[in-house]
Amino acid sequence: MxxxxxxxxxxxxxxxxxxxxxxxxxxxxxxxxxxxxxxxxxxxxxxxxxxxxxxxxxxxxxxxxxxxxxxxxxxxxxxSPRGPHGLGVEIAVDYIATCLAGLTGEVRELRVRRADNRSLSTARVLGRAGKAVREALAEATARGIAVGGVGVAVPGLVEEPTGLLRVAPNLGWHDVDLPAELAARTELPAGPVLVGNEANFAALAQLWTSGPDGARDFVHVSGEIGIGAGIVIGGQLFSGTRGFGGELGHFPVSSRGPRCTCGARGCLETLAGQEAIAAKAGVAGLTELVAALSAGERPARSAVREAAGRLGTALSSVLNLLDVPCVVLGGSYARLHPWLAEPLLAALRARVTGAPWSPVTVTASALGSEAAVRGAASSAVRGIMADPDSFVAS
Amino acid sequence: MxxxxxxxxxxxxxxxxxxxxxxxxxxxxxxxxxxxxxxxxxxxxxxxxxxxxxxxxxxxxxxxxxxxxxxxxxxxxxxSPRGPHGLGVEIAVDYIATCLAGLTGEVRELRVRRADNRSLSTARVLGRAGKAVREALAEATARGIAVGGVGVAVPGLVEEPTGLLRVAPNLGWHDVDLPAELAARTELPAGPVLVGNEANFAALAQLWTSGPDGARDFVHVSGEIGIGAGIVIGGQLFSGTRGFGGELGHFPVSSRGPRCTCGARGCLETLAGQEAIAAKAGVAGLTELVAALSAGERPARSAVREAAGRLGTALSSVLNLLDVPCVVLGGSYARLHPWLAEPLLAALRARVTGAPWSPVTVTASALGSEAAVRGAASSAVRGIMADPDSFVAS
Incomplete structure (x- = not known):
């Protein structure tokens, strides 16, 4: 060295x-x-x-x-439970969330603000994100808590060396410098601003909350409007050579299918994303879908079964490629687990070549759609833990 | 520790x-x-x-x-160029190959024996493999060369901790203990017998022969009768949690298509494997296919273009998942590179989300179908290099 x-x-x-x-x-x-x-x-x-x-x-x-x-x-x-906190911010397609997490890992405050960010300009959404950050920082100040780092989760490709959001197809965003944009709208605390893909932050939250006996090798699938995967191997996030890894939403599962935001046809998220399932079931959104499933309504159950088949096609390839036997359903998929798990497992068993020697498992994330923002906050906390002297000096 | x-x-x-x-x-x-x-x-x-x-x-x-x-x-x-050599053995679907490689990396002898191993019983193929090993060892003895280790490449899932071949669908093999089977048929040299998937050995050969300036992150696609991938990330082979990683042949690229040896339909290798392309082109085998392509025959060119599209569907997902921008075409795909590369690249550019920031490349392996057996021999050599004292003592 x-x-x-x-x-x-x-x-x-x-x-x-x-x-x-x-x-x-x-x-x-x-x-x-x-x-x-x-x-x-x-x-x-x-x-x-x-x-x-x-x-x-x-x-x-x-x-x-x-x-x-x-x-x-x-x-x-x-x-100290009153020590510096990490602030997590998630800019999702249909909400903006913030989370304050302490050094000991506990979540002090988590707030989700629903909004259809697709219908708003980038500047408008960034304005709302800035407001959410200001409110979270004010809340921290009111509680006498210092914020020592910020993590920002986004549904897109984030270049690891630069932290630049290259593209977020479902938001229609290109080349957004989030630390600079947020800094222009609010007084960010000293310390680094980590930007990352929401599926990767969600997988890290799953890893960190599952305890020392939890799975160390799994694929965490974040089913939202888009679909992302976070790959954890040997207790480490695998995010590829530039941080773009885990892209699952544009996995081709049909030669036809509707046109995707990426330009192609038959992408997984256009056929198995949360909105695609709800539309197929003839309901307005996730809550209505869960209600219809609970009531045993046939169109809802058949829509979820069909999505499970599509998801199984994509995930079997992922499992064959990575030789990882555990799938964790996150985001809206966590809420659909009671109906999604069985047909998904059947599809995986039929296609995963290593399954006879290491049974495939499908579990639900306990964190659901909160995982990404919690992971972003916990990553900021880990940043403080890795260099506490810089926090003390600042 | x-x-x-x-x-x-x-x-x-x-x-x-x-x-x-x-x-x-x-x-x-x-x-x-x-x-x-x-x-x-x-x-x-x-x-x-x-x-x-x-x-x-x-x-x-x-x-x-x-x-x-x-x-x-x-x-x-x-x-010493006359120092202990590694012996590589490859049991493929349509041939058995052996290779002797020296400490300095040079290949002393490489022999390919064509055979349709699918039509023979496991015992018969093992008998032939044993004979090939005996002949290679006799050749080494005749040249005054000691063999210090053996690597065995197979087209199937090999469990890393045990070295057990769990399944080789294209051979119809299940649970074969190759070191024991070979030891029963020939006097193996002292030292470990490494068993591994042929696509992984081929990727290692590509890595080791490409020199210090070669790519350190790539997916090596071995196109033979089956199709396998070897994943190299940061100059290291990534073979998954148990060594089963890189399974690409059963990637579902069509909801229809012929029944595969794995039991499913629409698997990549049934539509883009060497035999599938030749059949579509109306020729007998790879050599005839290359001749027809060189002569500009339309059915051959259109068969390769169609296979390129299928391969692009599968590989775009691999590249999106792993965030690796380089594809190396190995095995018979290396020979098809002049006709395969362009339509494959077009398919990848359309589907790989990170392509605008790090252009996807498709190159041909210089080793072609020899890569796996050379990788097996070189792995054996590296085993000697890692523990030369055991060789001296034996």
């Missing part, structure tokens, strides 16, 4: 600060001595860094350690 | 032996002192290990080092 510049004291402190914070996050209740033992840092260094993190409001130090056995008891360190 | 047992002297020697050999492979012509400087080992240790590797026939030491400047000249070390 070559470094362009020698690592100075500041670089070392940034690194060690993150190390100490991670040790406290991993085992809340540890003393300074425990942290020194687990990180290999001296007690004096740990004490300096703990003071710095506590001064910045990231950790709290309380009472005596509650553990059995002999020896001196240290005070118990833990992440 | 926890080790079950303390690392003994033998473990250290194995590690350092590989380190010294890699240093010599990276820069042939180095002296013992150069190797000591680049590895950080003492000159005494390097000398002991160089003697051991030279004694085992893996390296040669010759003449004076050819470099300018003052200072003592050491002798020049390099991999």
């Amino acid at each position: 070559t470094q362009a510049r020698p690592a100075g004291q500041h670089t070392v402190r940034r690194h060690n600060c993150a190390l100490v914070l991670a040790a406290i996050a991993d085992s809340p209740g540890r003393s300074r001595a425990d942290v020194a033992a687990s990180t290999g840092l001296t007690k004096a260094t740990v004490s300096t860094l703990v003071d710095r993190l506590a001064g910045g409001g990231l950790i709290t130090e309380s009472g005596r350690q509650d553990r059995p056995g002999p020896g001196r008891r240290g005070t118990s360190l833990s992440l | 926890t080790q079950a047992r303390p690392a003994g002297q033998h473990t250290v020697r194995r590690h350092n032996c590989a380190l010294v050999l890699a240093a010599i492979a990276d820069s042939p012509g180095r002296s013992r002192a150069d190797v000591a400087a680049s590895t950080g080992l003492t000159k005494a240790t390097v000398s002991t290990l160089v003697d051991r590797l030279a004694g085992g026939g893996l390296i040669t030491e010759s003449g004076r080092q050819d470099r300018p400047g003052p200072g003592r000249r050491g002798t020049s070390l390099s991999l």
Whole structure:
């Protein structure tokens, strides 16, 4: 490894600060001595860094350690629930959502504002997104909470190195610099603004909330008006060489079918997206569709069965290509799971070549349509956790 | 990292032996002192290990080092072209191939034996494969070459942890333990027998022969009677959670189409495989197809164009999912490249959502149908390079 510049004291402190914070996050209740033992840092260094993190409001130090056995008891360190929060923002086709999440992962506030963003100009939608961000920041201020990072989820292709939204077909957007656009409309907090595809953020939220025993290899399918996939392999998001990976909505499932926003025909989302299913079932939207399904109405059930077949065609190819046996239904698909899962599973079993040796599973995300904005907020939190010193210094 | 047992002297020697050999492979012509400087080992240790590797026939030491400047000249070390070879074996649907490759990567011998393996029993094909291996080993012995490892390429799903061939639909094989079957038919050399999917070995061969400036992110499509994909991302083979990844042949490209060996209808290989194209063109096989294409015959050209469209449907989904912009046409597709590439590229440009920001490319593999067996032989060579001490000791 070559470094362009020698690592100075500041670089070392940034690194060690993150190390100490991670040790406290991993085992809340540890003393300074425990942290020194687990990180290999001296007690004096740990004490300096703990003071710095506590001064910045990231950790709290309380009472005596509650553990059995002999020896001196240290005070118990833990992440502060009032520490810096991550702000998640999601600009979806039919809503704008914001979410504030704390260092310990808890969601403090989540707000969804319905709107048909397709019928509005880009400037208008960005104006609304800016307003949503201002309101969320004001809410945080009113609660005495600092915001240490922002994550923005969008239904489109986001170039990872630049954070530029290249295209969001369902919004009709091209080349939008979201951090700059939002910064022009609201006073963003110091710290990075992470922009990412909503399906990828949703898959990360699923990974992070499923706990240490949760699946580490799965495809999270976000069924909304568009359809996106987030691929998690070995506990890591796989987003391709530039961040464009996981594009599932334009998977060709029919040589005919209606014209898609991408210009092609027979794309998965025109035949198995939330609006396509509702239209086929003869109902107005997702809520009405769920009601019709619950009432056992035939057109609704047959529309979902047909969509399950289309989705099975696309997902079987995904599973064959990636050799991942678990599908997590997210977004509106999570609500359709009781009717969607069985025919989908049948389609997958018929087409996934590795299925006999590792049964395919289809589960519903507990987070549903909230997953993307929660993932965006949690990604911002992880950004703070990875470099707490920058937050303290700012 | 926890080790079950303390690392003994033998473990250290194995590690350092590989380190010294890699240093010599990276820069042939180095002296013992150069190797000591680049590895950080003492000159005494390097000398002991160089003697051991030279004694085992893996390296040669010759003449004076050819470099300018003052200072003592050491002798020049390099991999021995007569060092242990890797033996590659490929059991394909319509041939059995063997390949001997040396430590420096050169192919010493490659032999393809045509046969319609679908019409023969598993035992019969295994008998022929055993015979091919015996002949290749005899050839190596006649040339005074030791074989240090074996790689076996098969057109099916190979479970990575066990090396068990779970299913090869085009051969009609199920649960075949190839190392055991081959060992029962021929005296295999000491050392591991690596079994893998032919498309994965072909992709590795493409990666390893394309040099340091070659593509590091590509999908290698092996078009034979079946169709397989080998996915390379960041210079690493991606083969999924169990090694079953890259299954492309059963990608559904039509809701109708002939019944496939997998049981489904409309699978890519039934519509765009080598036999399907030849049948559509009204010719007997690949050679006749290429002749008809070169002569500008319309049925042949239209058959290839149709296959290109099918392949484009499947590959656009692969590229959208993985965000990889390069397709390498391998196997019989390499020979069809002059006629296949343009309509395929047109189909991909129309469907790959990230194409405007990173143009899709379609190139032909220089290795063609030899790629898989060469990749199997090279994998065996890399096994020797990773643990030369075991070869010396055996």
